[in-house]
Amino acid sequence: MTILELLLGILLSGLRSATPLLQVLLGETITERAGVVNLGVEGQMLSGACAGFAVAAASGNPWAGLLAGVLAGMLLSSVHAFLVLVAGANMFASGVAVWLLGGGLSAFFGIPYVGRRIDGFASPDFGGAAKLPLLGPILRVATPSVLIALSTWVLCSLFLYRTRAGLRLRAVGESAESASTLGISPTKVRWAAILAGGALSGLGGASLSVDLVRNWVEWMTAGRGLVAVGLVIVARWNPWYALPAALLFGVVESLTLRLQALGVTISPYLLSTLPYLVCLGVLVWGSARARSKGGMPRDLAQVFSKTE
Amino acid sequence: MIPSLALRRKTLAARFPWFEGSLSALSASLVFFLASLIFFALLGRSPFLLFGELLSGSLGSTYGITETLVKTIPILLCALATALPARLGLLTVGASGQFYMGAWCGTAAVLLFGSSHWAAMPLMLLAAFAGGAFWGLVPGFLRAKLEVNETLVTLLLNYVASLLVDWVVYGSWRDTSNLGWPATISFPEWVKLPFLVHGSHLHSGLILALAIAVALHVVLSRSRWGLSLRILKSNRKLGEGVGFSWTGNVALVMGIGGAIAGLSGILETSCIHGRLESGIALNFGLTGFLVAWMAGQHMIRIIPLAFVMGALLSSGDALQLYAQLPEATAVVLQSILFCSVLATGGFLRRGRTP
Secondary structure (H helix, E strand, C coil): CCHHHHHHHHHHHHHHHHHHHHHHHHHHHHHHHCCCCCCCHHHHHHHHHHHHHHHHHHHCCHHHHHHHHHHHHHHHHHHHHHHHHHCCCCHHHHHHHHHHHHHHHHHHHCHHHCCCECCCCCCCCCHHHHHCCCHHHHHHHCCHHHHHHHHHHHHHHHHHHHCHHHHHHHHHHHCHHHHHHCCCCHHHHHHHHHHHHHHHHHHHHHHHHHHHCCECCCCCCCCHHHHHHHHHHHCCCCHHHHHHHHHHHHHHHHHHHHHHHCCCCCCHHHHHHHHHHHHHHHHHHHHHHHHHHCCCCHHHHHHHHCCC | CCHHHHHHHHHHHHHCHHHHHHHHHHHHHHHHHHHHHHHHHHCCCCHHHHHHHHHHHHHCCHHHHHHHHHHHHHHHHHHHHHHHHHCCCCCCCCHHHHHHHHHHHHHHHHHHHCCCCCCHHHHHHHHHHHHHHHHHHHHHHHHHHHCCCHHHHHHHHHHHHHHHHHHHHCCCCCCHHHCCCCECCCCCHHHCCCECCCCCCCECHHHHHHHHHHHHHHHHHHCHHHHHHHHHHHCHHHHHHCCCCHHHHHHHHHHHHHHHHHHHHHHHHHHHHCCCECCCCCCHHHHHHHHHHHCCCCCCCHHHHHHHHHHHHHHHHHHHHHCCCCCHHHHHHHHHHHHHHHHHHHHHHHHHCC
C-alpha cells in the first residue's frame, strides 16, 4: 500500500464518519447566521436517528428513513423556535430543554428498535471500477448519505453567499434591527433558519442510523450535535469551512478506531476522548481567531458575551 | 398587554414580591400538567391513573419518600453547582463531568488510602473536591483568559469525564472478582457517610447538601463578595473599575461549583453504589441545570424544586415497575416541565416589560 493510498484511506474513512456531523454543522451554521444558537441539535439528531431508523426498518426503504429523519428534526426544532422566538426564552436553556426532549422521546419510542439491524442502502455494483487503485475506495465510500452531505455543503454555501434569501438571512444575523428597517421580518427569517437547521440535524442523525451504522441505540449520537455547535465557531460561521472542520473530527474519530483495530494497548475509552479533546483544542483556537478576525454574526456576539 | 392592566400588574408586583413568582410557578405547572396529559393520552394510557401512580410511587410510602430524598441529594448539589457560576452570568452545563471527576479522584483516594480508618474519608472527600474543582476551573480559565464560551467547553468536558471513568472501571481499577462487571472493589464501610434511615440508601449527605445551600444563600445575599458577583454580572466594566477581579471571581465560582458537583459524585459512588461504576451520573447534571434554571439560580428555591425532581425521577422507577412504562418516561416528563417553565417564564417577562 502506498503512502498516497493510506492517506486517501484515512481521509475517506474520516469523511464517512464526519458525514452526520457535517450535516448538523451546516444546519447549525445557517441557524447561527440568522442570530440564533441551538444546543438542541443534539436532541434533533437523536430524534432524526430514531425516526429514520424506525421508518427505514418498517418500510424497508432507507430513503423514506432519511425523509422521516428530516421531518423529526424539523418538528423538534420548532419547539426551540417557539420557545426562543415566540416565548422569548433564553437560547441556551431552550436548547438544553430541546436536547433533553429529543433524547427522552427517542429513547422512549426507540425501545422496540434497540438491537435490530437494517440493510441500509444497497451498494451499487461498479464492476471493474471498484478494483481500481484510488478510484475504487472513493466509489466504495460514496454512499447516498455521504453524497447528500457533500452536495448540502455546496448548496448551503451557495445559498448563504449567492442568493437573495441567503443575504436576507445574514442581514438578520448581523443586525435584526437594521434588517427590519429594510422590510425583512427577523422573526420569520429566524423561524426558517431554525427549521432548516432542524431539518439538516435530523438528516444527520438519520444518516448515522440508517446509512452508516445501521442500528439504533439510545443517545447514540454521543455529543456529536454539541461538537457541531463548537465547530461552528471553529469554522467561523462559514459553511465552506464546515467541511474541513467536520473532517478534522471525522479523521480523528476514524484514526482512533483504526488504532484500536491495530491492537494498540491504549484503552479504547481513553482513545475515545481524543475527538472531544481535539474539538476542545480547535474550539479554543477558533475562539481566539473569531475574536481577532471576526466572522461572528454581530447579533450573535451579544448572545455569546451577554451574561444573562 | 393593555396599559392599565400592565400597570395594575406592576403595582401588584411591587406590593407583593411573591406575586410574580407564584404566578409563573402556577402557570408553568398548569402548562406542564396539560402537556403531560396530552403525552400520556397520546400513548393511550389514562393520564390520571398514571399521575396517581407517579405520586404514590414517589411519596406514597416510607420507601418512596426515602428514595425520593436519595435522588434529591445529587440533584440538589448539581443544581447548586450550576447556580453559583450563574450568579456571575456563567452558563455551565458541566455538573455531570464534575460529578464524574469528583467520583474519579475520590475513588483514587480510597484505592490508595482506603485501609486507613481515620484518613480514608477526609482524603476521599478532599480528592473529590479537588477533582470536581479542577473540572470546573478548566472551562473557567478558558472563559476568563481566552473568552472561550464556557457552555460549550463544559458540555465537551462532560463526555471526556465519563470516558475517563469508563477507562478505569473497565481497566486498571476493575475488580476481577466482579465476574466481568465493570466496577472497582467495594468501598470499606468507614468511607461511607452515616445513613439517616436504617436499611435505606438515605445518607447524611442530604444534611450536608442542605447546609451548603443555606451557606451559599447567606454568603451570596449578605457578604461583600455576593454583592461583587452581582455587580460584575450586571456590568463587568463597572465591577472591575471598583476593583473586583473578573478572572479571580470566575475561578472562584467555577472552582467552588465544581467542588460541589464533585462532592455529589463521590457521595453517589461511596454511599449509593458502594463502588465506582460506569454511567452513575445518570441525568443528574442536566436535571441540576434544569432545577437551577427553574429556581432562578436562587439557592433556597432550589431545595424544594430538587425535591420535586427527585420525586419525578424516583417515580420513574415506579412507573417502570407498575405501569410498564420505560425509564425514559422520567426524562420526557422532565423535558416537558423544562419547556413549560421556559415558555411561561418568557411570556410573563414579556408582559412585565413594555
